[in-house]
Amino acid sequence: MADHGNDPVVVIGLGRFGSSLALELARRGTEVLAIDSRPKIVQSMAGRLTHVVTADSTDLEALRQLGVPDFYRAVVAIGTDLEASILTTSLLVELEVDDIWAKAVSREHGRILQRVGAHHVILPEHDMGERVAHLLNGRMFDYMEVDENYALVKTRPPREYIGIPLGESNLRRKYGVTVVCVKGQDEEFTYAGAETVLAYGDVIVIAGKIDQVERFAELP
Structure with missing residues (x-):
């Protein structure tokens, strides 16, 4: 079985959780592609992460152009926009990303994320x-x-x-x-x-x- 522990990781959503995760992964030597739809957030992280881009993660073609299907592991760290969180997770499934982690804000949200194909659901606040x-x-x-x-x-x-x-x-x-x-x-x-x-x-x-x-x- 292949060891994917230090493979590059896509982190989508750069709120408090996503930003902390992306920075800690980078600190540990993992290559990170960080994506957020808000230009100001992306700009603020540009000096701290090597690969950080502004993109709409609910756009399948945008994810393809960024090379997301080539990543083994992805984290959907989108916070309060439940629709974007669920749609992004389902698109990662469509792109056949092998290991999808998704942040949920409630157990109900987590159950939906699992139904659409998330392999791991994280409830950090809970x-x-x-x-x-x-x-x-x-x-x-x-x-x-x-x-x-x-x-x-x-x-x-x-x-x-x-x-x-x-x-x-x-x-x-x-x-x-x-x-x-x-x-x-x-x-x-x-x-x-x-x-x-x-x-x-x-x-x-x-x-x-x-x-x-x-x-x-x-x-x-």
Whole structure:
């Protein structure tokens, strides 16, 4: 299977999300073709991105002339214009772009984007709001949902598991979570094993179903 990780990427729509994405990809050495219909936005990005053009992404011929069908991956980062977002995504499907990512402003919008052919739907505002809510309501330092009902959480070990080797703790049987790695004070993260003993001041990363990691992170 071919690795397309560093292939050039088309980013369509240069609002806050699209601009940040395009600049970060460029910073990481990925060639980016950035497209927006607003000349002022394009002009403001011209000094920061190598390839940035003004074009109507709902025009099939314009996308062809820009060479969009030659790209393996494209991101539709159009924000509030839902019609343009959906039409642009459907045109990328028509142009047989292999890997289409599309930003949605709601779950309903996301479902439509999937129906017209988006391979990945991004809900940045929803996802960030959900993440911050988890961080505000508990003892978590970080939270990342990796699937619909599965998450990784960075937190402190509960008192009852201090000083006990993980292999003897029955932690997974009791709470359904796995300690993936641990970071002692003034140390770097290391993988956790059966012989790992947690200490006060440690930071751990746990994995499990969302309700289980939430319950575990609330333990004193």
